[in-house]
Amino acid sequence: MNSVSKRIDYLFRSTNGLILMAMAVVSIITVTWGMLSGPMAEWGVREVTIRLLGMQMVQAEREARIIMLYHTIAMVIIAIEVYIMTDILPMKRQSQVLINGTVTFGYMLTVVFGMLFAYWGQNFMFHGLYLLGLSLIFFAGILLSIALWPWRPEYRLPADSPYAHTKKGLDLERTAFFVMAIATLLSASFGAITGSYWGNGHETFLAEDLIRTPIRTALQGAIIGHLHIMLTLIAIAITLIVGRWMDFKGRLHKIAMILMIIGTIIITIGALSVVWVDWAHTTIYVGSVFVMLAALLYVIYTWRKLINDRVAELGLEKPTFGQKVKALVHDPLKFGPGWQMVFMNFTVSGIGIFMAVKLDEIIRVWPHRDERITLTGHWHILASLIATIILLYFADRVGLKGRVRKWFGWSIIVMSNLAFGAVTIFAMKRLFVAEAGQQSIVNWTMLLTDIGLFTVLVVLGIFMFWRLIDLFRAKGFWSEDMAAEKRAVALQEIEEQRKRIDELNKALKETAS
């Protein structure tokens, strides 16, 4: 019994355990629901899955099911980012426990009852519990924002700190996290307000289906703004997280954090103003420039750091260009996040900018179907790129080493790039081929996409299986993780207690005099 409770303790009370469990949940969702679309649908696996699991697939409810599926996956990813933030950012232990507990309970309710409601019958108790889960995650967001409050004296940085700060010591990186959290809460409200009109004047829709509708209702605008900014904010959060991981600091850090704060604010205002104004897109472009510049500075800093660190490790005094490149790509886990951000410019931002610039000249000359494929393609890629960055980061956190580290890292990077590159070509195929001659390009882009995604999923599966097996070992990696976290928590709590005793002593002295 003690051994079971130790493992439960690990999975529910340590950061790595919580992330691992959330990753397992996402993996289960991906594997199960991945059977319902793409090649699995073509091969007939979809029908077998539906029959085996007893899913109720009412045709008219497909869009609603997909929206619930997106929300459940997004909530788990948000939970993972929250776990990381509460771990890497200084905050009270009590806050960390409260936030993690709330977000965990929230995402579990969301996943279980959201999926039950969407795929196994519309029992409105399920829907209520699904909403309770979303509400708890929102509440966890409020708690996180309070915990992140950057103006607290204890979070001020000393004047000589290499990390971005104001003259008064305000930690700009913490402020960027805080702004992102507040923006997320605001954006979630837009979704929640519209959701409250569901069945009461608001009808379910997928945004890509409305792209050519000239006049949209305010509620439709709210949803379109909400979904765009939520994904953007998840991307901003992971960029800040990997910055912290790579010990981003110095002048570039200061500029990047200022850009990130301003960019996050502008881009959020832009996305949400879709409800009211026609020029919302212009605001989004301005905000995007700030955020993307911040990400660029991160890439410059970390790549330079990776090169310098490795060159120093090898003792090379005057490294050649080739040696520098070799040093850069030496560790795929640390090279990967920056690379995925660069790659994103070709498959997401570049496509988005191209579509905006050439909308009336090219995109709107195509049928809606082709425009829709391009739109859904580029945001699916962004979401998946974020997932790969989380995977690379987590693999480093759990101490993947040696060849396994390289194999894991490079498989994720190369095969995801293969898949996303192929999807991009597939989405933009009408630029190169006539509609009647697209068969060949469809065949090979789909094949490469399937190979890429399949390999990434297999690698993820092996990784998850390894961690599962590890849980059965008495002194597995999980116990090392747990011990390390316990030590860190103990030290943190001692420090907090010490501060508290100092405060109380001070109060006693003051009252005695």
Add this chain to the structure above:
Amino acid sequence: MKRILMMMTLLLLVFVAVSCGPTPNIGSITPPYIDTGVDAEAWALIPAGEFPFGQHDHMTMVDEFEIMVTDVTNEQYARFLNEALASGAAGIGEVEVEAGESAWTERGVFGFYPGEPFDGFRHEEEIKAGDKLFMPLEGDGLRLVFDGKQFTSLDAYTNHPVTMVTWFGANAFCQYYGWRLPLEAEWEKAARGTELVDDRGRPFPWGMEIERNNANYYSSFDVFVKMFGKLGNTTPVGFYNGKEYNGYQTLDSASPYGLYDMAGNVFQWTGDDYPNQHYRHMRGGSFYSYQVDLRVWKYNSAGPQYYGPAVGFRCVRDVN
């Protein structure tokens, strides 16, 4: 490790090379002629009354009208072009095509269109009065041949739905015979009927669910998919009528009013002109579409100048 990596890369390249061998495009293979036994000249009466419209089943009133039982075939469209050329209602030559901010010239059949009001709305298509392209004379996917005097259909495709026809060309066909293109509500009523099951209208013309041999869609694995690959090709009108063709058993997939191909095969132009936009909606999905896009309320859209190998039409006529 390097050797394993190289081996895997090599295997991947071989796999890709084998998989990406020459794939026929839909213009380069001639399918066999298949007689489905469905009369492409037949019309069906759709009585006046309410029906569940759209994904959320809003009860909507539609007046009585008649609609073609099948899509307009290549043979029918060739006949129209010959008659229109002879009567002067259509011409052949270079015609300027405008779409969005682009303009280009194409050689094809054209005719006059009176244009539509333009409000200068954001992204609004400006449809000016003038000669408009009905169908190009060159390009993959064409099923009609022009010998300098007459249009004829390729033998194998005479009873396939006409494709590569613009909205202007579809509209001209219907108007030439005193008919018109169906409004979206009319089209959807003809496709799904009025029946409600558990308070829901039919998502497909034949009922609540879809099987592979109900319709011609992406990866439906009909006999043509074997010849043309996953994207497939058009099937003869009325192909999915419960008959067996060369060992391929179809399901009878007529709509409640006896219409064929209201899901899959080719998208069908509809007649509504939406102000501030002027894109034309296409209904029914096509052999390019996934199953879900065959649901009766789904639509595709394009400017009226657009033509493609998966877009056709059928006409309606008022009873009174």
